[in-house]
Amino acid sequence: MNERYLDDLKVGERFQSGQYIVTEEEIINFAREFDPQPFHLDSAVARQTMFQGLIASGWHTAAITMRLFVQTLNFAEGAIGLGVDELRWPNAVRPGDALQVETEIVDLRMSRSKPSHGIVRLRNVTVNQRGEIVQTMSASALVLRRSDTITQ
Amino acid sequence: MNERYLDDLKVGERFQSGQYIVTEEEIINFAREFDPQPFHLDSAVARQTMFQGLIASGWHTAAITMRLFVQTLNFAEGAIGLGVDELRWPNAVRPGDALQVETEIVDLRMSRSKPSHGIVRLRNVTVNQRGEIVQTMSASALVLRRSDTITQ
Numbered sequence: 639m640n641e642r643y644l645d646d647l648k649v650g651e652r653f654q655s656g657q658y659i660v661t662e663e664e665i666i667n668f669a670r671e672f673d674p675q676p677f678h679l680d681s682a683v684a685r686q687t688m689f690q691g692l693i694a695s696g697w698h699t700a701a702i703t704m705r706l707f708v709q710t711l712n713f714a715e716g717a718i719g720l721g722v723d724e725l726r727w728p729n730a731v732r733p734g735d736a737l738q739v740e741t742e743i744v745d746l747r748m749s750r751s752k753p754s755h756g757i758v759r760l761r762n763v764t765v766n767q768r769g770e771i772v773q774t775m776s777a778s779a780l781v782l783r784r785s786d787t788i789t790q
Numbered sequence: 791m792n793e794r795y796l797d798d799l800k801v802g803e804r805f806q807s808g809q810y811i812v813t814e815e816e817i818i819n820f821a822r823e824f825d826p827q828p829f830h831l832d833s834a835v836a837r838q839t840m841f842q843g844l845i846a847s848g849w850h851t852a853a854i855t856m857r858l859f860v861q862t863l864n865f866a867e868g869a870i871g872l873g874v875d876e877l878r879w880p881n882a883v884r885p886g887d888a889l890q891v892e893t894e895i896v897d898l899r900m901s902r903s904k905p906s907h908g909i910v911r912l913r914n915v916t917v918n919q920r921g922e923i924v925q926t927m928s929a930s931a932l933v934l935r936r937s938d939t940i941t942q
Contacts, residue, residue, distance in 0.1 A: 668853075671853075671857070672853035672854065672856055672857045673853070673856050673857065673860060674857070674860060674861075675860060675868035675869070676867060676868050677868060677870075687867065687868075688870075688904075695853075695856070696871045696874075697849070697852055697853045697856050698853075700849055700852065701820075701823075701824035701825070701847075701849045701850075701853065702824065704824055704825050704847070704849050705823070705824045705825065705826070708825060708826060708827060709826075715828060715839065716827035716828050716829060716839075717827070718829075718840075719848045719879060720878075720879075721876070721877060721878045721879070722848075722874070722877040723875055723876060723877070724873070724875060725873060725874040725875070725877060726872075726873045727871060727872075727873070752840075
């Protein structure tokens with residue numbers, strides 16, 4: 639796939655990622671390393687919690703979302719995350735769920751400090767195989783401009 | 791260490807986590823799985839980027855922060871993340887950095903829908919071994935109340 643530059647995007651444009659299937663093993667491995675809480679670590683213990691079964695760490699969902707976003711947008715030299723707001727997890731992610739990310743371009747502007755780059759504001763919505771929203775977030779990232787469009 | 795409940799916290803209270811040393815291998819492994827961008831994947835390639843060397847994914851920093859936070863606060867039956875705002879990465883995390891998290895309790899209130907629980911609002915600031923801030927965030931989490939304090 640061709641690499642993407644700021645100049646290739648339009649405000650309001652939407653992108654659909656591929657699917658990522660989350661396994662029980664991955665949920666437990668991520669939790670052991672980064673979020674060792676009972677509802678992320680062990681199916682039997684998780685059945686006794688309010689979730690009535692194993693759920694993925696929200697940070698695992700965020701990391702999977704990043705993977706799907708990066709693969710879909712494929713920015714030339716990468717997208718440098720500047721910040722994230724309104725990160726929410728309205729529904730739990732469970733073993734076997736197939737996640738997919740829709741990215742909407744919210745705003746585009748040039749960078750004052752780095753004329754070679756611009757700043758894209760976007761909204762990422764992550765859904766499961768039933769269309770239920772498992773994560774929403776707004777983010778800003780620094781991405782490269784095409785060199786033939788840089789005038790200052 | 792004793793498990794912590796909502797009732798044990800005070801607004802304005804601060805907690806210091808232990809240290810977590812981030813290795814080059816971990817940075818690359820996390821990036822391969824979740825954030826496959828040139829400045830996270832390969833030291834030689836990363837030297838050619840604006841970072842002039844390998845840096846960790848912001849989502850890796852966020853995940854390490856969660857680990858340090860969970861271990862330090864040690865909530866009874868865990869803390870259920872409700873949302874995160876103002877997640878920022880003002881400085882890059884590099885191989886060998888020793889990260890530490892300071893948690894400040896910003897607000898405490900009872901949950902209306904779940905009288906057994908309350909909602910803690912907090913601010914997590916993650917610093918490296920030189921005291922430079924590598925991540926800031928505000929978060930809300932649902933945590934358990936001591937059963938002898940629940941009146942409604």
